[in-house]
Amino acid sequence: MEQKKKEWSQKPGWVKENPPPAEKKSGEKSGANEEEEVGKEMKIEIDHHAALPGVFVRKNGKVQIDAGQLHYRELNNMVKGAVAEGTEEIELDNIYGQRYIGSGIRKPVKIVVHGVPGNDLGAFMDGPKIIVERNAQDGVGNTMNNGTIVVHGRAGDIVGMGMRGGKIFIKESVGYRAAIHMKEYRKHMPVLVVGGETQDFLGEYMAGGIVIALGLTANGDSRFTARHIGTGMHGGLIFIRGEVEEHQLGKEAACEPASRDDIAAIRPYVEEYVDYFGGNADDILSSRFIRLWPRSSRPFEGLYAY
Amino acid sequence: MKSYIIPEFLVERDDHHCIRCEVCVRQCAFDVHRYDEEEDEVFAHEDKCVGCLRCVTLCPTNALVVRDNPTRVPANANWTREVLHNIYKQAETGGVLLTGMGCDKEYRNYWDRITLDASQVTNPSIDPLREPMELRTYLGSKPDAVEIGGGRGRHELETRLAPQLRLETPIMFSALSYGAISYNTCECLARAAAEVGTCYNTGEGGLHRDLYRYGGHTICQVASGRFGVHADYLEAAAALEIKIGQGAKPGIGGHLPGEKVSEEISRTRMIPKGTDALSPAPHHDIYSIEDLAQLIYALKEATGWQKPVSVKIAAVHNSAAIASGMVRAGADIIALDGIRGGTGAAPTMIRDNVGIPIELALAAVDARLREEGIRNRASVVVAGGIRSSADVVKAVALGADAVYIGTAALVALGCHVCQKCYTGKCNWGIATQDPYLTKRLNPEVGTRRLVNLLTAWSHEIMEILGGMGINAIESLRGNRLRLRGVGLTREELDMLGIKHAGA
Numbered sequence: 060m061e062q063k064k065k066e067w068s069q070k071p072g073w074v075k076e077n078p079p080p081a082e083k084k085s086g087e088k089s090g091a092n093e094e095e096e097v098g099k100e101m102k103i104e105i106d107h108h109a110a111l112p113g114v115f116v117r118k119n120g121k122v123q124i125d126a127g128q129l130h131y132r133e134l135n136n137m138v139k140g141a142v143a144e145g146t147e148e149i150e151l152d153n154i155y156g157q158r159y160i161g162s163g164i165r166k167p168v169k170i171v172v173h174g175v176p177g178n179d180l181g182a183f184m185d186g187p188k189i190i191v192e193r194n195a196q197d198g199v200g201n202t203m204n205n206g207t208i209v210v211h212g213r214a215g216d217i218v219g220m221g222m223r224g225g226k227i228f229i230k231e232s233v234g235y236r237a238a239i240h241m242k243e244y245r246k247h248m249p250v251l252v253v254g255g256e257t258q259d260f261l262g263e264y265m266a267g268g269i270v271i272a273l274g275l276t277a278n279g280d281s282r283f284t285a286r287h288i289g290t291g292m293h294g295g296l297i298f299i300r301g302e303v304e305e306h307q308l309g310k311e312a313a314c315e316p317a318s319r320d321d322i323a324a325i326r327p328y329v330e331e332y333v334d335y336f337g338g339n340a341d342d343i344l345s346s347r348f349i350r351l352w353p354r355s356s357r358p359f360e361g362l363y364a365y
Numbered sequence: 366m367k368s369y370i371i372p373e374f375l376v377e378r379d380d381h382h383c384i385r386c387e388v389c390v391r392q393c394a395f396d397v398h399r400y401d402e403e404e405d406e407v408f409a410h411e412d413k414c415v416g417c418l419r420c421v422t423l424c425p426t427n428a429l430v431v432r433d434n435p436t437r438v439p440a441n442a443n444w445t446r447e448v449l450h451n452i453y454k455q456a457e458t459g460g461v462l463l464t465g466m467g468c469d470k471e472y473r474n475y476w477d478r479i480t481l482d483a484s485q486v487t488n489p490s491i492d493p494l495r496e497p498m499e500l501r502t503y504l505g506s507k508p509d510a511v512e513i514g515g516g517r518g519r520h521e522l523e524t525r526l527a528p529q530l531r532l533e534t535p536i537m538f539s540a541l542s543y544g545a546i547s548y549n550t551c552e553c554l555a556r557a558a559a560e561v562g563t564c565y566n567t568g569e570g571g572l573h574r575d576l577y578r579y580g581g582h583t584i585c586q587v588a589s590g591r592f593g594v595h596a597d598y599l600e601a602a603a604a605l606e607i608k609i610g611q612g613a614k615p616g617i618g619g620h621l622p623g624e625k626v627s628e629e630i631s632r633t634r635m636i637p638k639g640t641d642a643l644s645p646a647p648h649h650d651i652y653s654i655e656d657l658a659q660l661i662y663a664l665k666e667a668t669g670w671q672k673p674v675s676v677k678i679a680a681v682h683n684s685a686a687i688a689s690g691m692v693r694a695g696a697d698i699i700a701l702d703g704i705r706g707g708t709g710a711a712p713t714m715i716r717d718n719v720g721i722p723i724e725l726a727l728a729a730v731d732a733r734l735r736e737e738g739i740r741n742r743a744s745v746v747v748a749g750g751i752r753s754s755a756d757v758v759k760a761v762a763l764g765a766d767a768v769y770i771g772t773a774a775l776v777a778l779g780c781h782v783c784q785k786c787y788t789g790k791c792n793w794g795i796a797t798q799d800p801y802l803t804k805r806l807n808p809e810v811g812t813r814r815l816v817n818l819l820t821a822w823s824h825e826i827m828e829i830l831g832g833m834g835i836n837a838i839e840s841l842r843g844n845r846l847r848l849r850g851v852g853l854t855r856e857e858l859d860m861l862g863i864k865h866a867g868a
Binding site: 131132135139158159162163165178179182183184185197198201202204217220221223236239240242243244247263264266267291293294356357358359360361362363364365 | 454455457458459460461462463589590591594595596599620622623631635636637639640641643645649650659662663664666667668669670712787788
């Protein structure tokens with residue numbers, strides 16, 4: 060769009076003067092935005108905070124950010140700046156609920172979060188590895204494309220919502236609607252491993268990927284109590300260690316004991332879980348697992364009058 | 366089961382004109398026409414005819430006439446042919462009635478009851494062919510006030526502006542998803558938008574990789590299914606739109622049946638081939654205005670605060686309050702879709718009975734945002750039954766910043782509004798994925814037709830503005846004094862915030 064558009068009033072044949080933009084590689088930024096005077100980035104003042112002693116520290120190739128006084132925009136701006144510089148590891152100290160950490164980042168950077176991150180941790184992200192030392196809140200890995208999130212505690216609702224790739228490991232339990240509308244696509248195979256229990260509507264609308272719920276609670280192996288598991292499920296697999304009753308399942312989910320092949324298939328993910336949080340993969344895998352899968356990939360077939 | 370449905374249309378063939386070329390046979394995906402070699406005659410299965418007029422349009426000798434079947438059910442104001450037809454269909458299938466396009470019921474069309482002003486004697490009118498006329502429109506959040514700095518003859522804007530979407534004409538193409546419409550149709554919309562300097566909208570079907578080059582003119586939608594939403598998609602867009610609802614089916618989700626999920630659609634939506642693509646009714650991360658704010662800011666964060674974020678809702682009873690919440694949640698653009706808004710497939714009862722006309726929703730939203738002093742913080746875009754440049758001008762005067770056109774754009778591409786989009790057999794090659802049908806829409810020709818439509822409408826808008834003595838669309842925005850109602854009740858006039866003609 061090098062050519063400036065003529066005013067219509069001066070030139071009725073205006074449209075012919077404006078050839079379609081040249082072909083660009085997918086994902087490349089369109090030139091149209093660059094000439095925009097008003098479309099410039101809304102820069103926020105981070106300098107006075109970043110310049111404070113101890114807030115933004117580079118050492119041994121790592122970046123350490125003390126987020127105690129930072130708004131999420133300042134924090135995420137600093138994180139993105141560090142990623143753009145090529146930093147491979149970022150440690151965030153004193154995180155108190157800042158949202159969107161790691162959101163939209165497309166490099167395999169390692170981000171260690173000390174504290175409790177806010178909602179939408181790693182939303183839309185494509186590659187980073189985020190390690191949370193404590194609990195996480197809602198929307199962990201919302202619509203994420205690739206990367207790994209490891210939470211050394213519990214997580215809130217809609218963990219892995221609309222997730223299309225990458226892995227999420229939660230040491231303890233998660234809230235409602237985990238893995239809702241998780242989907243897989245070719246080489247993208249999202250995996251969610253929950254060490255403890257899940258609340259209702261696990262895997263609702265699930266369209267692909269693997270969910271593994273281990274039910275390892277503090278008081279030993281308690282019963283899995285979630286209801287409406289796999290409601291509207293039309294793809295993917297859910298593995299639950301232990302038993303669930305028929306009435307706990309959504310009507311679109313079918314259930315049977317996991318086979319030896321199933322156990323072999325989930326072994327690498329359970330081993331990865333054990334690597335992060337400790338435990339014995341063989342012990343976990345030697346217990347009884349059930350496998351849930353969709354009765355149909357076309358749940359609404361026949362619903363309409365054509 | 367014998368169907369009790371009486372054919373809606375009669376196909377009449379003038380045997381003297383018919384040259385047995387079989388164009389009609391080949392053109393009809395509904396298999397209405399059949400050539401009998403032995404008899405050397407072409408017959409019609411009228412019960413299959415949907416009235417799309419493809420055969421009539423392409424018949425080289427004008428031998429065909431398709432007309433309404435004059436056979437009526439016994440006269441009855443309540444039990445009309447349509448009502449009976451629907452019941453027979455449901456008794457035969459046990460299914461939810463589906464339909465396509467926008468509501469075809471006779472709810473009052475307020476555009477047709479509003480007239481525009483023109484200058485006479487005082488404040489002389491302007492000739493747009495000779496004098497400058499500005500249609501350029503910026504969509505996005507505007508500051509409460511601007512500060513100008515500089516000095517010594519140099520003036521600079523010191524206020525930092527939020528990202529804006531620049532349009533050369535206040536008309537954009539509505540959200541039409543790849544899957545509901547063919548690839549060629551998407552390409553026509555994208556190329557026309559780029560050529561004219563406006564935007565088209567991907568709908569929720571993702572962005573085909575060959576269309577990334579038009580990213581600067583693309584509004585990428587993030588809907589409840591999050592199909593095809595990934596980093597490249599967000600980066601490619603000129604603006605992002607969170608789809609909460611759509612005028613044709615407020616409050617319900619949708620699904621693309623597996624048989625339409627072809628290789629290319631699977632790739633674009635990033636789902637396995639042949640599976641149903643379900644869009645849940647709500648976004649499961651949005652149950653409140655606060656949650657909406659969270660997604661708006663998640664998208665802004667993910668795209669470096671460089672793109673305006675729009676939120677699209679269906680026009681419903683309390684749209685004004687919702688719109689206020691949306692603005693406060695950080696939406697840069699509010700898109701409202703009225704009850705006449707189109708769709709590729711919606712349950713008939715929902716399409717025809719849920720929502721409110723866009724004129725009333727627009728008037729209410731604009732008034733509410735003004736009252737609250739936050740109108741500048743978001744642009745308002747309206748959709749759902751914009752049929753002409755006059756509708757566009759009236760919408761702008763009622764308070765819209767720009768409009769979306771969907772049905773009008775498809776009509777420009779050949780659509781005859783037969784409302785059978787959901788069958789996937791569109792004879793015009795628009796709402797189908799069948800390669801035999803999609804190739805009927807040539808992207809070059811389609812692009813020209815759309816560019817011509819926008820050019821024509823834009824010139825008409827300039828003429829209308831000139832007639833009012835206005836030389837920039839900006840001057841008309843929200844200027845309801847230039848509107849008058851004809852034949853409207855006191856309540857309707859109050860709702861629209863306009864005077865009756867004569868006043």
